[in-house]
Amino acid sequence: MQKIKNIAVIAHVDHGKTTLVDQLLQQSGTYEAHQEVQERAMDSDAIEKERGITILSKNTAITYGEHKINIIDTPGHADFGGEVERVLKMVDGVLLLVDAQEGVMPQTKFVLKKAIAFGLIPVVVINKIDKDGSDPDRVMDEVFDLLVALDANEDQLEFPVLYAAARDGYAKWEMEDENKDMTPLFDAIIEHVPYPKGSADADTQAQVFTLDSDNFVGRIGITRIFNGKVKKGDEYLLVKADGSKSKSRVSKLIGFKGLDRIDIDEAEAGDIVAIAGFNDIDVGDSVCDKSNPVALDPMHVEEPTLSVIMSVNDGPLAGQEGKHVTSNKIRDRLEKEMETNIAMRMEPMGDASFKVSGRGELQIGILAENMRREGFEFMLARPEVVTKEENGVKMEPFEHLVVDVPEEFQGVAIEKLGKRKANMTSLVPMPDGTVRLEFEIPARGLIGFRNEFLTDTKGEGIMNHSYLEYRPYSGTVESRTPGALVSMDNGEAVAFSIFNLQARGVMFISPQDKVYSGMVIGESARPGDLDVNPLKGKQLTNMRTSGADDAIKLVKPRDITLESAMEWIEDDELIEITPISVRIRKKSLDPIVRKRAARDKKNSK
Ligand SMILES: Nc1nc2c(ncn2[C@@H]2O[C@H](COP(=O)(O)OP(=O)(O)OP(=O)(O)O)[C@@H](O)[C@H]2O)c(=O)[nH]1
Numbered sequence: 190m191q192k193i194k195n196i197a198v199i200a201h202v203d204h205g206k207t208t209l210v211d212q213l214l215q216q217s218g219t220y221e222a223h224q225e226v227q228e229r230a231m232d233s234d235a236i237e238k239e240r241g242i243t244i245l246s247k248n249t250a251i252t253y254g255e256h257k258i259n260i261i262d263t264p265g266h267a268d269f270g271g272e273v274e275r276v277l278k279m280v281d282g283v284l285l286l287v288d289a290q291e292g293v294m295p296q297t298k299f300v301l302k303k304a305i306a307f308g309l310i311p312v313v314v315i316n317k318i319d320k321d322g323s324d325p326d327r328v329m330d331e332v333f334d335l336l337v338a339l340d341a342n343e344d345q346l347e348f349p350v351l352y353a354a355a356r357d358g359y360a361k362w363e364m365e366d367e368n369k370d371m372t373p374l375f376d377a378i379i380e381h382v383p384y385p386k387g388s389a390d391a392d393t394q395a396q397v398f399t400l401d402s403d404n405f406v407g408r409i410g411i412t413r414i415f416n417g418k419v420k421k422g423d424e425y426l427l428v429k430a431d432g433s434k435s436k437s438r439v440s441k442l443i444g445f446k447g448l449d450r451i452d453i454d455e456a457e458a459g460d461i462v463a464i465a466g467f468n469d470i471d472v473g474d475s476v477c478d479k480s481n482p483v484a485l486d487p488m489h490v491e492e493p494t495l496s497v498i499m500s501v502n503d504g505p506l507a508g509q510e511g512k513h514v515t516s517n518k519i520r521d522r523l524e525k526e527m528e529t530n531i532a533m534r535m536e537p538m539g540d541a542s543f544k545v546s547g548r549g550e551l552q553i554g555i556l557a558e559n560m561r562r563e564g565f566e567f568m569l570a571r572p573e574v575v576t577k578e579e580n581g582v583k584m585e586p587f588e589h590l591v592v593d594v595p596e597e598f599q600g601v602a603i604e605k606l607g608k609r610k611a612n613m614t615s616l617v618p619m620p621d622g623t624v625r626l627e628f629e630i631p632a633r634g635l636i637g638f639r640n641e642f643l644t645d646t647k648g649e650g651i652m653n654h655s656y657l658e659y660r661p662y663s664g665t666v667e668s669r670t671p672g673a674l675v676s677m678d679n680g681e682a683v684a685f686s687i688f689n690l691q692a693r694g695v696m697f698i699s700p701q702d703k704v705y706s707g708m709v710i711g712e713s714a715r716p717g718d719l720d721v722n723p724l725k726g727k728q729l730t731n732m733r734t735s736g737a738d739d740a741i742k743l744v745k746p747r748d749i750t751l752e753s754a755m756e757w758i759e760d761d762e763l764i765e766i767t768p769i770s771v772r773i774r775k776k777s778l779d780p781i782v783r784k785r786a787a788r789d790k791k792n793s794k
């Protein structure tokens with residue numbers, strides 16, 4: 190029987206997880222000599238590559254001496270925390286990476302809290318020690334204090350610590366040691382991560398933690414085998430979270446080796462393998478012995494905290510750019526998503542709309558981005574937090590927020606966050622002249638804050654947050670002040686009128702962009718919406734051919750992305766998303782209806 194170690198790499202976003210996995214793959218000699226490998230090889234999805242972030246957790250396996258090490262790379266962004274939660278149950282140890290300069294950040298706390306709760310002893314890797322501003326001693330203290338605060342037990346407090354520069358390919362036990370290679374980290378894994386429990390001779394018990402598909406064999410469940418063996422060709426019972434059972438034969442068994450997948454005939458307790466042959470296999474399902482099925486605990490991950498209504502595009506430009514536009518298509522796609530994405534929820538709302546819930550704007554935004562790339566067209570409303578009742582008290586999600594700002598912006602940051610009901614818990618001057626402020630804030634208060642924060646801090650502020658807990662509802666928080674510039678006509682925008690409108694605010698459109706009545710084409714410099722006409726040409730001259738256009742200096746319009754739009758819009762606005770465009774519109778396209786609503790709102794105040 191092969192000796193196996195199963196680890197997950199966890200950290201705050203960007204602290205270097207995927208880069209570290211690259212080095213472990215390379216230095217273990219897992220790649221073939223001629224194999225060409227991209228940087229951050231585990232980030233294989235298109236959006237992951239584009240943005241340089243990990244979205245889905247993924248596993249790989251390396252051989253080190255007589256050991257096989259199964260490694261699961263996890264995402265660090267708070268919105269994908271559910272991915273980390275479900276992975277932690279599958280491993281026997283974690284590598285906790287902490288940036289030697291940034292130190293403990295909100296998601297470091299979140300993932301470590303979960304790991305501690307699972308009883309795992311972290312191998313702490315203080316990473317990026319090559320950075321100029323790095324301060325490994327301070328960061329080490331922060332990690333220790335965090336473990337104490339998380340009620341870690343004595344064994345957990347004895348955690349091993351290494352110092353590393355993943356990008357440069359070395360890890361070491363002491364800062365004074367020579368920068369060589371990853372050997373110390375490999376040794377730490379072998380020495381400190383326990384061997385899997387369970388027995389290859391017991392009845393089979395395996396659990397699915399990720400789904401995949403294969404053109405030839407269809408749906409594949411990536412599973413951790415906790416007991417017994419899984420053999421190709423044998424029959425097993427699939428037990429779902431609701432207790433329902435179905436029998437199937439394993440048509441294909443796939444093992445992992447670096448970035449490759451290999452056909453195998455058998456695997457046993459402790460290993461991580463992919464299983465094909467079960468058509469309706471889902472995340473959390475157990476694959477069990479058919480005569481003695483004992484299912485494993487279904488997976489629990491934290492509930493979604495944010496929801497947004499997705500609906501069929503009913504604007505005047507509907508159906509012109511997308512392939513899938515009907516509510517049936519949208520429903521099918523969302524249902525498919527929910528099968529694999531256990532941290533998200535979907536609820537049909539009638540009238541061709543769906544409530545999609547997740548952990549944050551980025552998670553919902555990535556789903557929407559994937560859908561538009563697949564040819565979907567739809568609308569999104571303003572994100573809302575998911576509130577719930579506990580003992581008759583309305584509760585809402587709170588977040589732990591850390592902002593790093595140059596000293597001169599400390600005042601404005603505190604003032605703005607105060608208006609959003611944030612409560613400051615710490616203020617620490619950092620060696621580089623910035624100040625680190627920590628807050629507890631209702632998740633509601635963060636919606637739309639990022640843009641404002643970046644403007645207020647002239648782009649120099651950095652903010653990070655992650656889910657804390659549900660607390661009693663904290664009353665109204667402030668939202669966007671500037672009004673919208675709303676088009677009052679249908680057609681193609683004209684340079685001359687955009688030029689004139691620039692004085693009124695920031696434009697979102699360029700000449701020749703399609704616009705319609707009720708579409709938001711800019712942000713007004715003042716509060717309150719303003720109906721404007723972006724189609725007005727200079728009197729009857731054909732400006733483009735006359736060359737007069739060249740004389741007009743247009744400011745570059747603000748780029749409206751799916752996520753910036755989600756941050757920006759108000760309750761009476763929608764985002765229209767197609768494979769080609771992201772537009773913002775008023776819910777009601779009729780100016781008279783909007784005027785009446787505005788008047789009613791004013792009167793009711
Ligand atoms: N200076 C320095 N930069 C590093 C080091 N390790 C990683 N980086 C850089 O940090 C950035 C983020 O690295 P990733 O490996 O994508 O980080 P990650 O933790 O996987 O990020 P997420 O998966 O999105 O949470 C990249 O630009 C890396 O090149 C290091 O040791 N030193």
Ligand SMILES: [Mg+2]
Nearest residue numbers: 206207242243
């Ligand atoms: Mg990553």
